Amino acid sequence: MTAAVLQRLAAMMPPGRFLERPEQLAAYESDGLTAFRVRPSAVVIPETAEEVIALVRFCHAEKLPFVARGSGTSLSGGSLPVEGGIVVALNRLNRILRLDPAQRLAVVEPGVVNLDVTATAMVHGLHYAPDPSSQSICTVGGNVAFNSGGAHCLKYGMTANHVLGIKAVLATGEVVEWGGPSRETVGPDWCGLFTGNEGLFGIALEITLQLLPRAECYHTVLAGYRTLEQAGDAVSAVIASGLLPGAIEIMDALALEAAVAAVHAEYPPGCEAVLIVELEGPREVVAADRERLDQIIAASQPVEARPARDAEERMAIWKGRKSAFSAVGRLSPDFIVQDGVVPRRRLGEALRRIGDLARKSGLRVANVFHAGDGNLHPLILFNGRVPGELQQAEALAGEILKMCVEMGGSITGEHGVGMEKRDYLPAMFSPDEIDCMRRLRAAFDPLGIANPGKMFPSAEAPSLQHHGLHPLEKAGVISRE
Amino acid sequence: MNTVLTPTSAEELVEAVRSTPRVIAVGAGTKPRLSQVEAVRISMAGLRGIKEYDPSEFTFTAAAGTPLGEIADALAERGQYLPFDPMLVDAGATLGGTVAAGVSGPGRFRYGGLRDFVLGVRFVDGTGRLLRMGGKVVKNAAGFDLPKFFVGSLGRFGVLAEMTFKVFPRPPTALTLRLRGGSQILSETANSRFEFDALDIAPGETDMLARLCGPEAALKTLSREIFARWPGEIVSEDPWTALREFRWVNPGASLIKVAVSPAKIATLEGLRCHLSAGGNFAFVSGEAGELDERLCKAGLSGVTLRGEAPLWLGVRSRPAIAQAVKQALDPVNRFPPLDD
Numbered sequence: 134m135t136a137a138v139l140q141r142l143a144a145m146m147p148p149g150r151f152l153e154r155p156e157q158l159a160a161y162e163s164d165g166l167t168a169f170r171v172r173p174s175a176v177v178i179p180e181t182a183e184e185v186i187a188l189v190r191f192c193h194a195e196k197l198p199f200v201a202r203g204s205g206t207s208l209s210g211g212s213l214p215v216e217g218g219i220v221v222a223l224n225r226l227n228r229i230l231r232l233d234p235a236q237r238l239a240v241v242e243p244g245v246v247n248l249d250v251t252a253t254a255m256v257h258g259l260h261y262a263p264d265p266s267s268q269s270i271c272t273v274g275g276n277v278a279f280n281s282g283g284a285h286c287l288k289y290g291m292t293a294n295h296v297l298g299i300k301a302v303l304a305t306g307e308v309v310e311w312g313g314p315s316r317e318t319v320g321p322d323w324c325g326l327f328t329g330n331e332g333l334f335g336i337a338l339e340i341t342l343q344l345l346p347r348a349e350c351y352h353t354v355l356a357g358y359r360t361l362e363q364a365g366d367a368v369s370a371v372i373a374s375g376l377l378p379g380a381i382e383i384m385d386a387l388a389l390e391a392a393v394a395a396v397h398a399e400y401p402p403g404c405e406a407v408l409i410v411e412l413e414g415p416r417e418v419v420a421a422d423r424e425r426l427d428q429i430i431a432a433s434q435p436v437e438a439r440p441a442r443d444a445e446e447r448m449a450i451w452k453g454r455k456s457a458f459s460a461v462g463r464l465s466p467d468f469i470v471q472d473g474v475v476p477r478r479r480l481g482e483a484l485r486r487i488g489d490l491a492r493k494s495g496l497r498v499a500n501v502f503h504a505g506d507g508n509l510h511p512l513i514l515f516n517g518r519v520p521g522e523l524q525q526a527e528a529l530a531g532e533i534l535k536m537c538v539e540m541g542g543s544i545t546g547e548h549g550v551g552m553e554k555r556d557y558l559p560a561m562f563s564p565d566e567i568d569c570m571r572r573l574r575a576a577f578d579p580l581g582i583a584n585p586g587k588m589f590p591s592a593e594a595p596s597l598q599h600h601g602l603h604p605l606e607k608a609g610v611i612s613r614e
Numbered sequence: 615m616n617t618v619l620t621p622t623s624a625e626e627l628v629e630a631v632r633s634t635p636r637v638i639a640v641g642a643g644t645k646p647r648l649s650q651v652e653a654v655r656i657s658m659a660g661l662r663g664i665k666e667y668d669p670s671e672f673t674f675t676a677a678a679g680t681p682l683g684e685i686a687d688a689l690a691e692r693g694q695y696l697p698f699d700p701m702l703v704d705a706g707a708t709l710g711g712t713v714a715a716g717v718s719g720p721g722r723f724r725y726g727g728l729r730d731f732v733l734g735v736r737f738v739d740g741t742g743r744l745l746r747m748g749g750k751v752v753k754n755a756a757g758f759d760l761p762k763f764f765v766g767s768l769g770r771f772g773v774l775a776e777m778t779f780k781v782f783p784r785p786p787t788a789l790t791l792r793l794r795g796g797s798q799i800l801s802e803t804a805n806s807r808f809e810f811d812a813l814d815i816a817p818g819e820t821d822m823l824a825r826l827c828g829p830e831a832a833l834k835t836l837s838r839e840i841f842a843r844w845p846g847e848i849v850s851e852d853p854w855t856a857l858r859e860f861r862w863v864n865p866g867a868s869l870i871k872v873a874v875s876p877a878k879i880a881t882l883e884g885l886r887c888h889l890s891a892g893g894n895f896a897f898v899s900g901e902a903g904e905l906d907e908r909l910c911k912a913g914l915s916g917v918t919l920r921g922e923a924p925l926w927l928g929v930r931s932r933p934a935i936a937q938a939v940k941q942a943l944d945p946v947n948r949f950p951p952l953d954d
Binding site for chain 1: 668669670671672693716718722725726727729730739743745746747749750751752753754755756757758759760761762763764765766767768771782783784786801804805806807808809828829831832835836871872873874875876877878891892894895914915916917926928931933934935938939941942943952
């Protein structure tokens with residue numbers, strides 16, 4: 134980018150909302166995938182949709198690459214800046230434009246924090262279902278761009294299943310509005326196509342989200358097992374029973390160790406795995422279902438099963454689970470979170486193979502996963518100060534992803550492809566299929582200026598560097614999942 | 615053009631698409647208006663059958679021409695179902711036709727519609743390439759979500775060959791209640807703690823049909839409380855099959871799907887219609903001219919499934935990107951334009 138272009142860009146923004154000094158840019162160099170770092174030419178901080186539209190049109194006219202960014206929690210490097218490009222920081226577009234309890238929906242700007250939607254809707258007995266672990270900090274715009282998930286996807290789906298309408302500025306500068314208050318559409322599902330575009334199509338300006346009535350009642354059980362296989366078998370038994378739990382999660386021994394160290398979580402002793410199953414719904418329904426669940430768990434021969442007796446005990450179970458990621462930071466100076474998916478029935482086999490791969494590479498791997506939908510999150514522990522260990526960890530992560538595809542699964546369940554997994558896209562899709570996706574991308578962004586370098590395998594890769602944990606992660610503010 | 619091609623495999627489907635400059639796929643013809651275009655027809659009847667079904671995965675994969683009934687039976691045998699209540703099952707509607715038409719039923723209310731359960735597609739694009747998008751597992755975020763885009767795309771962007779769906783365990787019992795108050799109690803019931811499975815108003819009725827699903831013991835207790843709040847009674851005969859099969863629509867009359875929102879259902883007042891999914895969509899039968907006018911005024915849109923009415927009613931936006939995406943998937947205009 135020439136100095137003249139930068140100057141004209143600066144002239145578009147009021148003072149304080151155009152950043153170009155190195156110390157100002159530093160905070161935007163990296164996201165949740167801390168192994169990568171790129172300094173953008175500038176960061177712009179729009180406050181209105183009109184400003185975002187003007188910025189994108191400027192980028193289009195100048196063929197200037199741009200990366201939209203919310204809170205920068207992407208674990209796939211989705212908001213990693215582009216050299217010679219700008220970052221459009223959307224955090225100030227953080228208004229909840231409309232809350233419509235009668236129609237159970239909210240219209241929000243992209244910079245609204247995920248959890249704030251639920252916090253606002255709660256007085257009406259409603260909530261926004263998708264709950265990525267970073268939900269207290271990640272933004273809806275980022276959730277939409279990467280089709281984020283969470284612990285409740287089996288029953289409630291991912292972000293795409295909750296987006297009813299999108300107003301967006303495409304990379305061409307065209308402004309589109311799709312969908313709206315209705316939960317149904319007529320004609321092709323454009324919102325469905327836009328959600329999960331990884332920032333390659335444009336920037337969402339207004340998002341209509343469906344809200345759901347909050348479950349009235351929960352029944353949460355934590356059960357410890359001698360072996361991972363036993364825990365896996367218990368999951369199969371729950372699934373086979375015809376129950377539809379809101380969440381089914383498993384943590385392995387190393388993840389348990391981390392949770393104990395971090396939040397003093399307490400687990401049955403001598404367990405290689407802990408299973409968490411949660412039922413939710415009207416209290417009469419939960420009462421009937423819990424009897425069945427308790428029988429199934431009892432029959433699965435746990436070391437111990439602990440149903441949460443009250444809301445406090447339930448929160449404690451989830452606190453241990455949700456802290457597991459950042460807690461692993463206590464066991465190791467660095468770690469990589471993976472996000473593969475395997476068919477549920479092959480979970481046990483997948484975990485055995487991950488163990489074998491880990492032993493071969495000499496690195497430790499902790500496993501925390503959404504067992505209900507086969508979504509694995511192996512945490513690969515390494516020490517970045519040891520030369521070559523980061524590359525070794527990356528290689529192990531790659532082996533695990535290839536294994537997931539081989540088993541009929543996916544390279545990503547909820548983090549997106551981004552920068553991190555783009556070289557593995559060909560493991561899942563044929564050259565023709567990738568070509569089809571490239572054509573689609575070109576339809577939305579003929580110049581290739583919207584978040585270039587993400588999703589598609591590419592030659593221009595920033596090199597891996599060791600930077601340690603994210604500062605906010607060290608502070609315990611954010612966690613990776 | 616009366617030519618009908620009859621492929622019996624994905625490879626033959628590719629051949630069929632490549633063989634002629636203008637084609638449209640047809641299933642059982644239960645929504646004939648959608649394929650009423652000048653084009654060589656590809657009958658999907660020869661591509662049928664469930665390819666994979668593993669109940670423990672909550673997924674199945676079936677060829678596009680598979681009748682919904684065959685799928686429903688196979689799922690029921692293992693205590694599972696497609697929660698969005700696919701329509702026209704007895705009429706022989708196919709899975710592919712249902713996706714292309716984008717038609718969900720009353721069960722859409724609780725867990726979402728067709729778009730929320732389709733996980734992956736195999737399709738032939740306009741250049742005659744057989745492509746797979748999405749995945750075969752219940753959770754997947756790799757690549758663009760074309761499977762969702764195909765829902766409601768009317769075969770104008772590609773021919774679906776095969777689809778993978780998510781399924782759910784079927785609740786042990788269902789109970790239908792008829793509640794007084796109809797549209798007046800739509801938002802109260804929808805926001806209530808009872809987690810209704812469906813909230814519909816049948817054509818010509820003013821009462822609401824509210825379906826509850828779950829363990830039998832719970833439903834009895836719940837229904838007592840529900841009646842204390844909204845007077846009504848338990849419906850003993852099954853009202854859903856007749857709605858599912860559109861038995862209320864006169865032969866030859868038009869049938870139009872309208873996407874509406876609960877706040878705008880007054881737009882449809884006085885029209886012969888089945889209001890479904892808590893007021894989120896409606897099937898309307900009757901004169902299209904007046905409906906078109908009303909939809910335009912209300913900023914709503916509809917698509918004609920049967921009858922001689924124009925394909926699209928109400929507001930239509932055709933942004934430049936729609937044409938660009940069409941070009942990306944179908945550069946030689948092998949399939950009819952969306953407006954045809």
